Amino acid sequence: MLDTGNTAWLLTATGLVLFMTLPGLALFYGGLVRADNLLSVLMQCFAIACLVSVLWLVGAYSLSFSGTGPWLGDLDKVLLRGVGREAVTATGIPETVFFMFQMTFAIITPALIIGAIAERMRFGAVLLFSALWLLLVYVPVAHWIWGGGWLQTRGVLDFAGGLVVHLTAGSSALLLAILLGPRAGFPDEVRPPHAPWMTMAGACMLWVGWFGFNAGSALKAGGDAGMAMTVTHISAATAALVWLVIEWVKFDKPSMIGIVTGAVAGLASITPASGYVGPGGALVIGLTGGAVCYFMVGLVKRRFRIDDSLDVFAVHGVGGALGVLLTAIFMDATLGGVGLAEGRSMGDQLGIQCTGLVVTLLWSVVVTFVIVKLVQIITGLRVGAETEEQGLDLRTHGERGYNM
Amino acid sequence: MKYVIAVIQPHRLDAVREALAGIGVQGLTVSEVRGFGRQKGQTEIYRGAEYTTHYVPKVKIEIAVEASICDAAIDAIAQAARSGRIGDGKIFVLPLEGAMRVRTGEMGADAL
Numbered sequence: 293m294l295d296t297g298n299t300a301w302l303l304t305a306t307g308l309v310l311f312m313t314l315p316g317l318a319l320f321y322g323g324l325v326r327a328d329n330l331l332s333v334l335m336q337c338f339a340i341a342c343l344v345s346v347l348w349l350v351g352a353y354s355l356s357f358s359g360t361g362p363w364l365g366d367l368d369k370v371l372l373r374g375v376g377r378e379a380v381t382a383t384g385i386p387e388t389v390f391f392m393f394q395m396t397f398a399i400i401t402p403a404l405i406i407g408a409i410a411e412r413m414r415f416g417a418v419l420l421f422s423a424l425w426l427l428l429v430y431v432p433v434a435h436w437i438w439g440g441g442w443l444q445t446r447g448v449l450d451f452a453g454g455l456v457v458h459l460t461a462g463s464s465a466l467l468l469a470i471l472l473g474p475r476a477g478f479p480d481e482v483r484p485p486h487a488p489w490m491t492m493a494g495a496c497m498l499w500v501g502w503f504g505f506n507a508g509s510a511l512k513a514g515g516d517a518g519m520a521m522t523v524t525h526i527s528a529a530t531a532a533l534v535w536l537v538i539e540w541v542k543f544d545k546p547s548m549i550g551i552v553t554g555a556v557a558g559l560a561s562i563t564p565a566s567g568y569v570g571p572g573g574a575l576v577i578g579l580t581g582g583a584v585c586y587f588m589v590g591l592v593k594r595r596f597r598i599d600d601s602l603d604v605f606a607v608h609g610v611g612g613a614l615g616v617l618l619t620a621i622f623m624d625a626t627l628g629g630v631g632l633a634e635g636r637s638m639g640d641q642l643g644i645q646c647t648g649l650v651v652t653l654l655w656s657v658v659v660t661f662v663i664v665k666l667v668q669i670i671t672g673l674r675v676g677a678e679t680e681e682q683g684l685d686l687r688t689h690g691e692r693g694y695n696m
Numbered sequence: 697m698k699y700v701i702a703v704i705q706p707h708r709l710d711a712v713r714e715a716l717a718g719i720g721v722q723g724l725t726v727s728e729v730r731g732f733g734r735q736k737g738q739t740e741i742y743r744g745a746e747y748t749t750h751y752v753p754k755v756k757i758e759i760a761v762e763a764s765i766c767d768a769a770i771d772a773i774a775q776a777a778r779s780g781r782i783g784d785g786k787i788f789v790l791p792l793e794g795a796m797r798v799r800t801g802e803m804g805a806d807a808l
Contacts, residue, residue, distance in 0.1 A: 324742075479745070480748075482747070483747070484740050484742055484747035484749070485742050488742075539741075539744075542744075543741050543744075545741070547741065547742065549742050549743060550743065553743055586744070589743050589744060590744050593744075593745055594744075594745070603743060
């Protein structure tokens with residue numbers, strides 16, 4: 293039975309989530325790289341969006357969301373076969389809308405990864421990696437957790453993608469950055485962000501788009517969506533303030549890039565929990581998300597000396613994983629959440645969440661490793677030293693970000 | 697005639713222009729430049745990571761003046777540009793052999 297209210301909201305949410313990648317994430321990342329690499333980042337986000345869209349139609353959607361197999365979906369809905377205008381999902385939205393909504397998640401997830409490899413990976417390698425990664429990492433994990441697969445059956449809760457989106461992307465990004473190697477001059481001689489204002493503009497689009505991401509994941513218009521939007525916003529604002537305070541105390545200068553990074557960390561952290569927790573839980577998730585992600589950025593870059601260039605793992609991977617664990621705690625009814633499942637204790641749920649986290653992490657890094665080795669053989673991973681020095685824009689795409 | 701080149705903090709440019717106008721300097725040329733002196737660049741912090749900028753943005757002013765007001769011009773620039781902090785810049789003075797106003801063909805001090 294078609295529900296027009298739910299349909300209207302999901303149509304809107306789908307637009308919001310696509311807007312997160314195009315241009316939100318692209319600008320967020322674009323401002324953080326040097327001026328001669330701006331277009332390469334925008335281009336990678338845009339091209340991945342197009343590539344994933346086609347793959348989603350051709351088979352990725354069907355393998356994620358069709359059929360009831362524990363490991364993988366089936367091929368019944370390849371090219372949306374049999375899914376006409378009349379096909380409606382359980383919450384009364386047309387399946388075409390569900391298809392599009394989920395597609396926007398599949399788009400942003402591989403696009404998140406390019407932050408780790410910015411300024412040095414071949415364009416062809418980025419596309420080939422993204423295509424293989426979508427099919428071999430994103431699709432199975434999405435099926436396991438959202439498409440009726442084995443982790444969903446076990447009771448793993450991931451409302452809008454702490455595992456499916458942020459941990460898969462974050463952990464794969466970290467491994468890819470290690471295998472690709474750091475930028476020339478890392479860590480002491482790399483160039484600072486060329487346009488912090490652009491990063492701020494992109495972060496704001498991400499924030500607004502995230503309302504679609506989390507509140508849309510209720511798959512209907514109503515109280516669940518309203519609360520998801522509320523906790524999303526509270527977590528983002530809280531984590532932003534945490535980041536601000538840390539920088540203010542530590543460096544005596546509260547930075548704009550810092551506050552917007554904090555907001556994104558808060559958004560990633562609340563994502564898996566957004567359908568299950570209340571505003572009090574959101575405050576705590578924002579607090580811990582902001583603080584933990586801040587310290588992870590320093591740990592990855594300075595202690596481990598890994599050039600995850602735009603901090604994909606520290607902000608998205610860690611935030612998402614943290615939120616998945618905190619979901620088990622703050623979903624408790626006494627803490628303002630929706631309540632734990634019948635007959636399941638907080639400890640039980642935490643154990644289940646850990647299973648989901650470990651499985652997602654292992655699958656992501658193992659499969660990413662294989663994909664990277666494959667791509668290395670087929671296209672090679674890195675641009676030449678001269679291209680890296682001159683910037684990818686002119687050498688790879690034949691354009692400049694700024695003709696001044 | 698003397699040719700005076702001053703490399704100063706960008707935000708002091710307007711003050712220097714006014715000071716030079718005050719002693720009768722008729723025109724000047726400004727360029728945005730980057731460089732370093734004993735200051736040796738500056739540090740910026742993004743997401744907790746320090747980035748050293750080796751070349752700091754500066755403004756370079758070039759003026760041509762009659763020798764008689766050269767010292768006054770140097771004083772005017774120095775006073776307007778000085779904050780007392782590191783990075784205030786430098787002033788260089790060169791002898792100037794000739795000058796010409798392109799429109800009229802006037803030569804020497806008449807062209808200034």
